[in-house]
Amino acid sequence: MVYGEAGSETLRYFEMASKFLPKSIWTPETIVTSFIVEKAEGSYLVDVEGRRFIDLTSQWSTNNVGNVNREILEAAIEGLKQYGFIIYSLNLHKAVFDLVTELLRIRPSNNLTRVALELSGTGAVDAAVKFAVKVKKRPHIISFLGQYHGYYTGTLGYGPESADARRYFENLYGNAAILLPYPDSYRRPEYMNCEEWGKFIIDYIEEWVLKYQAPPDRIAAILFEPIACEAGVWIPPDSFIYGLKKLAGKYGWFLIADEVMTGFGRTGKWFAIQNWNIDVDLMPLGKGISGGIFPIAAVYGSEEAMASEPVEYGTTFGGHPAGCLAAIANIRVLEKYGIVDRAARLGEKVLKKIRDWPERYEIVGDVRGKGLVIGIEFIKDKKQKTRNPESAKIVYLESIKKGVVPLMDVGDWVLRIQPPLTIEEEVLMYAIDVIEDCIKMAEKEFKKV
Numbered sequence: 001m002v003y004g005e006a007g008s009e010t011l012r013y014f015e016m017a018s019k020f021l022p023k024s025i026w027t028p029e030t031i032v033t034s035f036i037v038e039k040a041e042g043s044y045l046v047d048v049e050g051r052r053f054i055d056l057t058s059q060w061s062t063n064n065v066g067n068v069n070r071e072i073l074e075a076a077i078e079g080l081k082q083y084g085f086i087i088y089s090l091n092l093h094k095a096v097f098d099l100v101t102e103l104l105r106i107r108p109s110n111n112l113t114r115v116a117l118e119l120s121g122t123g124a125v126d127a128a129v130k131f132a133v134k135v136k137k138r139p140h141i142i143s144f145l146g147q148y149h150g151y152y153t154g155t156l157g158y159g160p161e162s163a164d165a166r167r168y169f170e171n172l173y174g175n176a177a178i179l180l181p182y183p184d185s186y187r188r189p190e191y192m193n194c195e196e197w198g199k200f201i202i203d204y205i206e207e208w209v210l211k212y213q214a215p216p217d218r219i220a221a222i223l224f225e226p227i228a229c230e231a232g233v234w235i236p237p238d239s240f241i242y243g244l245k246k247l248a249g250k251y252g253w254f255l256i257a258d259e260v261m262t263g264f265g266r267t268g269k270w271f272a273i274q275n276w277n278i279d280v281d282l283m284p285l286g287k288g289i290s291g292g293i294f295p296i297a298a299v300y301g302s303e304e305a306m307a308s309e310p311v312e313y314g315t316t317f318g319g320h321p322a323g324c325l326a327a328i329a330n331i332r333v334l335e336k337y338g339i340v341d342r343a344a345r346l347g348e349k350v351l352k353k354i355r356d357w358p359e360r361y362e363i364v365g366d367v368r369g370k371g372l373v374i375g376i377e378f379i380k381d382k383k384q385k386t387r388n389p390e391s392a393k394i395v396y397l398e399s400i401k402k403g404v405v406p407l408m409d410v411g412d413w414v415l416r417i418q419p420p421l422t423i424e425e426e427v428l429m430y431a432i433d434v435i436e437d438c439i440k441m442a443e444k445e446f447k448k449v
């Protein structure tokens with residue numbers, strides 16, 4: 001047992017978890033390897049036993065400006081004092097206008113002229129799809145296997161993160177989504193380079209989907225993640241992104257870029273699509289929008305997408321005043337401290353330091369990233385690229401034992417580094433050294449077998 005020694009506070013909580021929380025989350029594996037957070041601050045998590053951990057997750061890219069960012073916290077508290085809760089679908093309130101004005105000021109392209117507010121990333125994606133389908137009056141959405149848009153039944157239909165997550169729910173999705181492979185740069189057909197792989201998928205849409213599955217005038221939109229983080233930090237080739245843009249223009253489809261995970265500086269740009277300089281018609285935002293202090297989400301939309309006709313979307317707490325004020329404060333913090341450019345610089349430094357790991361370690365198949373979303377893929381042999389859960393688990397668990405908490409994609413066995421964008425450089429570099437030590441340890445074990 002890594003954590004939760006007999007009689008410890010940690011174990012007591014995990015025993016409660018196994019009794020009172022849904023089994024799906026608290027698997028026996030989680031129970032023996034995790035810790036119980038009691039406090040969070042800056043780049044750190046502190047557990048019930050007073051241990052400090054470096055947080056390389058930023059709580060799944062939510063706390064981009066550090067855990068419990070004080071400036072955002074104060075703004076949210078002011079919002080609560082001033083408004084409590086006002087429902088914006090019934091009573092428009094000033095905080096909505098203040099936030100929409102700010103979001104439009106930092107918009108990635110001038111064609112995005114409107115903003116809908118939501119509560120969660122899932123809700124934002126769901127709303128974007130509804131805008132697309134209702135405005136275009138077409139039933140289908142093209143989206144990609146491995147993408148993640150949320151676990152609710154609607155969004156899981158558009159982004160099947162894994163086949164297992166869809167088990168038993170298959171019939172709830174209907175057949176709205178036309179699902180195609182995402183051009184993962186590492187696991188591509190070996191006779192294609194990355195650009196060819198991206199082009200192949202674009203050609204496949206034209207040559208096969210439009211001919212045999214749905215004609216162009218029955219497709220409302222393409223929904224894509226500019227970088228598929230949950231899938232294991234898949235960074236698509238230019239041919240894919242520009243190909244999607246070209247197809248959407250040619251057939252009058254909306255392009256929907258899901259920036260719930262990648263938005264607000266994560267990839268070293270305000271929004272990940274700015275790495276390719278294209279404009280899109282709809283863009284769901286969430287997570288890092290308010291620095292994790294108060295839940296809120298949003299969707300950018302073009303005039304055509306959001307002003308053609310009314311579309312039903314939303315939920316009671318979407319556009320909560322405290323969330324609006326937290327999001328405004330978050331934008332202010334990102335700008336004031338130059339955090340987005342810093343994320344780009346820091347990401348480059350980390351990549352430079354670890355880029356040769358695939359040459360140096362047998363168990364590391366690939367290292368890839370943009371800004372501060374970085375993935376390390378574990379494999380058993382370089383030619384077959386067989387996934388290596390055993391080594392990945394050792395690296396993950398040993399890192400936590402040494403006080404460094406990365407993210408792990410169970411299924412792909414990609415270890416992810418997604419720290420707060422504000423993490424101190426020396427703390428980040430120390431954490432990378434710890435992960436490397438753990439890789440060395442896992443490599444020794446691997447060679448023994």
Ligand SMILES: Cc1ncc(COP(=O)(O)O)c(C=O)c1O
Pocket residue numbers: 060120121122123125148149150151225229230258259260261262286287
């Ligand atoms: C790209 C993407 N879209 C949507 C979601 C769902 O967001 P939420 O969990 O806030 O509902 C996520 C969550 O990880 C995500 O990564």
